[in-house]
Amino acid sequence: MKTSNPVLARLGQAAERERAAGYAPAGAYGQPEYGQAYPTAGGYPAAPPTVQPMSIDDVVVKTVTLLGITGASAAAAWVLVPDALAGAAWIGAAVVGLVLGLVISFSRMANPALIVTYALVEGVFVGMVSKFFESFYNGIVLQAVVATFGVFFLMAGLYKMKAIRATRKFVRGVIAAMVGVFAVMLINLVLSLFGFNTGLRDGGALAIGFSLICIVIASLSFILSFHEVEEGVRMGLPQRYSWVAAFGILVSLIWLYIEILRLLSYFQGDD
Structure with missing residues (x-):
């Protein structure tokens, strides 16, 4: 099946391999290991079981589940982590979450356990940032x-009404913008470690403009997620790949929330 989205293309290829191999979790319901034939009473291999499509x-159920896990983890971190350890928890969760996010993003297989772990870790990060x-x-x-949820439902409505369409150029443009913004963030972080202030996060006019750009890009990333869900259903990806789609939505929600939180802080009180 053809698609212009590289993520969907990769997942589609992985799904085809799963279907061809007769994938089933090892040991589940007495089933054989990955890729082994399904025996019958007569000793001849049977056809692999039908894979339930997503x-x-x-995706809605998985997204709500991940949001619930993230919210519960954030609330627990807010209440249980002592103020003396807040900085360490914040930084540690950010680093671990980044690593897990990269592993999930570049993995060729859906891994629900890893995605749930990501939600737990990001909950700690969100909780510490929110408390601060x-x-x-x-x-x-x-x-x-x-x-954050207002923007999410607005983008969902615009996508449903086809006011914004995930064309090939749109997808490439948003992905390029995301890569560019993350590169700028990384450079700014490295420079800040050496005492350089670029003005991107100090609450000034440049910082406000940069946060607005991030908010716009994060909002448009929902269109990519909605398109991935729609295309994934059309391509008949296995049900377990709904976790990957939910992961993408969760990442965008967390990014959007942090940027809105930061932007609101610029307009409240003295720097």
Whole structure:
């Protein structure tokens, strides 16, 4: 099956290999290991079991599940992590989450356990960041949460009405913008470690402009996620790949939330 999305193309190829090999989790319901034939009473191999295709409902359920895990982890971290360890928990969760995110993104197989672990770790990160901002600006977390889901449902509505279409040029443009923004963030982080202030995160006009750009790109990334879900259903990807689609939506939601939180802080109180 042809698709212009490189992620879907990779997952589609992996799914085809799974179907051809008769994939089933090792040991489940007495089934053989990956790639082994399914024996019958007569000793002849039987056809592999039918792979249940993913649906939009599957993605919705998985997304809500991951959001619930992230929210619960964030709340637990907020309450249980001592203030003295908040910085270490923040940085540690950010690093571990980044590594897990890269592994999941570049993996050729859907791994629900790894994705759930990512949600748990990112929950700690989100909880620590939220607690930090809330300690300075009362009510800012609720404002950011409402704004984040408001943007998400707006983009979902625009995609449903086909006001924004995930054309080949659009997909390439958004991906290029995301890579560019993340490169700038990385450079800014490295420079800040050596004492250089680029002004991208100090609350000034440049910082506000950069956060707005990030918010726009994060919002447009939802269109890519919705398109991936739609194409994944059309291509008949196995049900387990709904975890990958839900992971993509979760990543965009967390990024959007952090950027909105940061932007709101620029307009509240003194720097």
